[in-house]
Amino acid sequence: MAKILICGRGGSGKSTLTTMLAHHLAEKGKVLVVDADESNLGLGKMLGLSPPAQTLMDTLGGRKVVGEKLMAAIKSKGTEEVKIFSEDFGFSELPPESTIWAGEAGLIQIGKIEHSKEGCACPMGALAREFLNKLKNNEKEWVIVDTEAGVEHFGRGVLEGTDAVLMVIDPSHEAVILAEKAAKLAEEAGKSFAVVLNKVDEKTEPRLKKMLEKMNIDIAGVLPYSPAIAEANLAGEPLNVEPLRQELRNILNHI
Ligand SMILES: Nc1ncnc2c1ncn2[C@@H]1O[C@H](COP(=O)(O)OP(=O)(O)OP(=O)(O)O)[C@@H](O)[C@H]1O
Numbered sequence: 091m092a093k094i095l096i097c098g099r100g101g102s103g104k105s106t107l108t109t110m111l112a113h114h115l116a117e118k119g120k121v122l123v124v125d126a127d128e129s130n131l132g133l134g135k136m137l138g139l140s141p142p143a144q145t146l147m148d149t150l151g152g153r154k155v156v157g158e159k160l161m162a163a164i165k166s167k168g169t170e171e172v173k174i175f176s177e178d179f180g181f182s183e184l185p186p187e188s189t190i191w192a193g194e195a196g197l198i199q200i201g202k203i204e205h206s207k208e209g210c211a212c213p214m215g216a217l218a219r220e221f222l223n224k225l226k227n228n229e230k231e232w233v234i235v236d237t238e239a240g241v242e243h244f245g246r247g248v249l250e251g252t253d254a255v256l257m258v259i260d261p262s263h264e265a266v267i268l269a270e271k272a273a274k275l276a277e278e279a280g281k282s283f284a285v286v287l288n289k290v291d292e293k294t295e296p297r298l299k300k301m302l303e304k305m306n307i308d309i310a311g312v313l314p315y316s317p318a319i320a321e322a323n324l325a326g327e328p329l330n331v332e333p334l335r336q337e338l339r340n341i342l343n344h345i
């Protein structure tokens with residue numbers, strides 16, 4: 091099945107949507123959540139999974155090793171197309187040190203910023219792109235990629251190995267202008283692009299829809315503001331997907 095990249099501005103609800111899609115899809119088949127956000131740490135908790143012992147970056151020898159391969163690629167080919175994995179791999183070949191499964195849902199973290207002055211996040215971006223390019227999932231396996239806020243992952247080509255981009259839009263001007271930019275970047279990369287409105291109410295939903303329709307942006311679904319979601323997050327409790335199941339189905343059918 092599809093590899094879906096979730097993007098959006100800071101705090102729009104990317105990790106929340108990732109979590110809800112993962113819980114929903116885990117009842118249909120296997121779903122691997124790829125945490126490609128090098129800063130935030132809360133996705134495991136949201137998913138109800140303890141983060142794996144290591145990040146993928148650590149399993150591969152650490153930032154220095156991946157960074158050196160990246161520098162070598164830039165020097166020899168002038169691109170960031172680093173070769174880290176020699177062959178394609180499936181879910182069953184994921185490194186156990188950096189992958190955790192609970193039932194049909196799994197989590198892998200690409201890499202996290204661990205030290206002050208450790209440098210830019212380029213090695214994480216290059217690793218995420220190469221990982222998603224080489225990961226092959228079958229028709230009963232889904233991949234959901236949660237990303238860092240903004241559009242840096244577009245610049246790094248993280249979306250290359252994915253099939254579709256879903257952008258989470260909260261009711262804000264910044265989200266609307268970012269959507270226009272992200273739609274163009276996804277088109278340039280030849281990826282299908284749609285947005286999910288999140289945290290909307292009866293006033294903001296029609297207004298936001300109108301703005302996005304004017305820009306010809308495809309709307310895959312709408313998730314209303316839900317005090318239950320906000321409270322569960324604050325308490326560190328699992329999200330209840332039940333009330334949103336139909337909307338999640340609509341979103342998946344749409345893409
Ligand atoms: N539909 C919703 N209703 C109410 N609160 C929501 C909803 N969606 C997300 N939230 C809350 O908004 C906050 C940010 O959500 P989340 O962490 O999913 O955003 P994010 O885009 O992943 O943020 P970041 O850019 O920091 O990674 C959380 O407190 C979450 O519980």
Ligand SMILES: [Mg+2]
Binds near residue numbers: 236237
């Ligand atoms: Mg997040």
